[in-house]
Amino acid sequence: MSQKDTGSKWNLTPQGWNLEGVPAYQDQTRYTQVGRSVPRVDAPAKVKGEAVYTGDMTLPGMAYGKIKRSPYAHAILKKIDISKAQELPGVLAVLTGAEAPNRWGIVPQTANETVLALDKVRFYGEGVAAVAAIDEETAEEALDLIEVEYEPLPVLLDPFESMERAHEVLIHEDSPGNIMHQGEQVYGDVDKAFSECAYVLEREFHTNYPQHGFLEPHTALASYDPQSGQMHVWSSTQVPHYLHRQLSIVLEIPMNKIRVTLPTIGGGFGGKGEASSAEFAACLLSRKIGRPVRVTYERSEVFYTNKGRHPAHMKLKMGLDQDGYIKAVDFDNTMDKGAYSGWGVVVLFYTASMMHLPYKVPNVRFRGRSVYTNKPSTGAMRGLGGVQPRFAMECLLDELAEMMGVSPYELKMKNAIESGHTAVNNMFVPHSEYKKCLQTAVEKSGYLEKRGRLPFGKGIGMAGGYYISGTAYTLYQNYKPHTSVMIRVDTEAGVTLFCAAADIGQGSNTVMAQMAAEELGVFYEDVHVQAGDTEIGAFDLGSFASRLTYASGAAIKMACVEINQKLKETAAGMLGVRADQLVIKKREIYSMYETKKRLPWEKAVEAYTSINGSLVGLGNFSPPRRKGIDMISGNRVQGANIGHSPTYGFSCQVHEVEVDVETGRIYVKKVTEAGDCGTPVNPMSVEGQVEGSILFNIGGCLYEDQKLDASGKHLNPNFHDYKMPTMMEMPEMDTNIVESYDPTAPFGVKETGEGAVQPTFPALVNAIYDAIGVRFYSLPITPEMILKALKEKKEKEG
């Protein structure tokens, strides 16, 4: 434990930066633990290979579960015969869909998945039966003995075909037109605004079908105790609470009889943002046999059941006045939902909300539909709902800038929002340093000097973006706080923070420790975090929507109030000063006016606890909401349901590429990024998030695409054929954290885990345009597409 290293290289304060030498009475607001670059708490165990993932766990008597999967993408389940499998020695139980028919789904209004298929299968690899056996070998053998009779149905893989052929075949009986959900949002008078525009452009954009690529496959270990009726589930999930809730619905057990525990999680990126059949199957099989059961997916099963990014087919029209101010946006979006609804409604309306930021847009129309197809369900994936429309909007702005004869930078700066902006859909942005992001990335990269001036084959492109720092609502009707934090202080464990938050590798346990240390006036190394357990930790909604730093920060601040007050009162008596004049900093309590009057923090803890026992503080966080009845006008407020957030992160990326015009290969040489993440709690972690985000979507833009044959069977369900970029494809990175402090946020924080994926697609596409003079509207951009486009260009010009 290092107590000497107290310096934060950021020296952050709410009043400004670099306030060395400020008087002691301002110490309370000068951060020493927040803004400190510290290695993650979980890093040593992971580096040494000692971290325990669910798949590493074995319990005494544990059985192995496996799922039998459909070889058809769309078929009626005529008959399942499990008798031969049941007779195989070593088989402990066989499970079919009929035994757990309750529908689950993260959005309760559209919940339509079952643990195993009931009457029909809707995608290739959907589970039809599950087996528990004494070992994996027997379980696999048993799967082969399960006889299933299918009646194949037409397979619909394209959302437009799916809508057209809906009269002939429905994927879900209760969804006419094969449409999961459709909606329209109109703000202002869009048609009138377009008629007054000097520049109007409309384009179609198509995005691809990438998935998350986390390393640890879905795994769940369930242990049911028939005596107490208690179910304990260890799982690789990023939403312990939503999993907990779905388990209660499917198992028909009250939540207080289910405990969800998260061992180390090997990444999620949204792909573990819903329950999976692994979890349900493990629980149901364990309950059937009264022994622990573990289900670990193969990589191919992760692909079959993945909930990757929605392919989006977008028409975007944008109008500017003669000065270049955006006047109107008309956005039409058809999303490929895959087989089940999952996050669908939420993602659809997130794409709608993306039109409203980070530019001022007075008139907006959105029409969208999410359409069922016979593919794995699409779902939450890093920056959900943002990445596709951001690609369209930032590319279109570049084209409009060219039309006007100005630089894209000028156009984007002109329209960029500022702090205190309210969008027409009622989204409110308390704080923004977006312009500073644009300026920093453009200046540091030399964008203005290089654009249009590099030799053929080399190019530079820019794009901006934003993302939410949490949401306004839970996914089911409820107004409870989104995060609760309990902090215990005593002489035995020091400081222990209890919260059921999920650290899936994004580093939330580390930043929670930093924020708690900051608020309590101790060191980051002093704080123990007990997270990822619904029984030990206080309530948290989960790791999605980039919500956790903000939400847990607010709850931590509240939890510390009572603790600090009691310790100050105790110390006040010991020091003979007023409690309200005491400051706690760096594990010392001292008077802000008579700094010689001081005592070690532990002494006050010892004094307090020896009289009262352990000191406990509880805090929680409820997000501000922007929907309901306007108190003054009495009108119902339209909008700002999906898309609203306590605050927003912003960023800008400039990509420099080299295109090998003979082979079509694109080399991303350098990325200059500038991000407004508010106060960087752990700058080292921010850099990691940002660099990871950029490579993540370089993958989505240039490499990654799930391919299915005409029958819906996967052609690349492995990391050999599903290409993700490797370290060799990592460009030189210049990431910059711009000076930012959101005064409305705890410690001034914002998100950084999903905002930095937003500008990557359009920045790259704009850079490729600068390099070879060809604009791409479909992703991923493959070497073959480059060669074809260059050939066409040559024929046109020649």
Place this chain on the structure above:
Amino acid sequence: MVMNHFEYFAPRTPAETLELLGRFGSKAKILAGGTDLMILMKNRAIQPECVIDINQVQDFRTIMCEPGQGAVIGTNVKLAEIQFSEALQAKYPALSYAAGEVGSAQVRHMASLGGNTCNASPAAETPTPLAALGTKVVLSSQSGDRELPLEQFITGVRQLGLNEGEMLTRFILPEPAPRSACRYAYMGRRDAMEIDSVNMAVNLELQPDGETIRNIKLVMGSVYPRPLVSQEVPALLNGQRLIDELIETAAAAAQGEAKPIDDIRATAEYRREIVKVLARRLIQETYAAAKGV
């Protein structure tokens, strides 16, 4: 993903190995690195009755690379050893480079040169430069050894010219001719963990004038069921000094010979395009290297 039951043997000498092979023949599979074999077995693509692990056989692990005497490389020499061997790097840079492009670092420390050939994947990296270098494989059985040029040993996708009871025991590489060079190039979507959409090696020897091509061998990978040795390129270039039009003609000839297919990695059309680009670049590069430029 669970393998079938099989009998496992771990012989210590070549003689023991060949004795086991003689006994089990095609029922047995040789386990060297296992980086291809284990995947095939786990996917149940093959279910051998017996697995002969040759990792205890020291004779299969040796590299002999003395000045002026070519090289003899044991079948179970790891690709990482070929990648990092200074002697091989100096004499056969194309082979070391190709070995270093196989899979990942972890894979290269497991996988063997013999395995990379015997897996007989059209997209394999090392058979291409081995063929360009004029490598012969030694096929051993209890009844003795025979030699075969590598390009005749690989007969098709996952097909080898092996007789019952025979195995590949070593590679014999001829000493590079004076005024010659061999180079390797590949094309794929990324630069690590990649299965090439096209790879190619060119071995080029100049006449004493240091300008005229005495002999060129161009071998293509991933565009034919086995390493494809160009017939037309030597016909066009042997006895010629290299000028730009000739390079274009030769590259187009190689392109015409390639018989690629469409698959998940690339279309046939793209592969043909790349054959031409790689051929042009590689002939230029190798010519310059042979000239000592």
